[in-house]
Amino acid sequence: MSYAIVYSSRTGNTQLLAQALRDALPADECVYFGAPSAQALQADTVYAGFWTDKGTCDEAAGEFLRSLHGKRVFLFGTAGFGGAPSYFEGILERVRTLLAKDVTVIGSYMCQGKMPQPVRDRYEAMEESPHRTSMLENFDRALSHPDADDLARLKAAVTK
Ligand SMILES: Cc1cc2nc3c(=O)[nH]c(=O)nc-3n(C[C@H](O)[C@H](O)[C@H](O)COP(=O)(O)O)c2cc1C
Secondary structure (H helix, E strand, O other): OOEEEEEOOOOOHHHHHHHHHHHHOOHHHEEEEEOOOHHHHHOOEEEEEEEEEOOEEOHHHHHHHHOOOOOEEEEEEEEOOOOOHHHHHHHHHHHHOOOOOOOEEEEEEEEEOOOOHHHHHHHHOOOOOHHHHHHHHHHHHHOOOOOHHHHHHHHHHHHO
């Protein structure tokens, strides 16, 4: 069955996931790999990747997801905050609301993705507080992600 891998990635984290998917799936069935584009609509199955912006998918991914009809869709994404699976679940729930009723979600996967240094600089400039400490700790935890385990879990999620 034909598939496309479509992803939106501003700083490269979600692109790493997209590349891992490309490595895991049969190359001869791939009709499109790249940024959101109508070319992807030739595929029966769409692996759709996003980065998290204000608690949901970024605008480019959202626009693409809203354009899908009658497809099987696997959602994947990265977010700066991690730790609690319920956080990822909340994001995925909001993203799923963008999909038309005739779209079938065949699976989903999210992991943490590192954020740019100016974000840490902003936290550092905040007044000392438990909130500041937890933001700094989260930032530092995110630095190594997506890591090899994140990519292996994604591959396992699509090949099971
Ligand atoms: C403008 C902006 C808004 C963001 N908003 C969120 C957010 O609401 N929640 C979150 O967990 N991460 C947020 N992030 C972090 C990114 O989602 C995260 O670093 C992601 O891995 C970036 O993916 P990319 O490298 O594929 O662009 C935000 C990043 C930017 C630049």
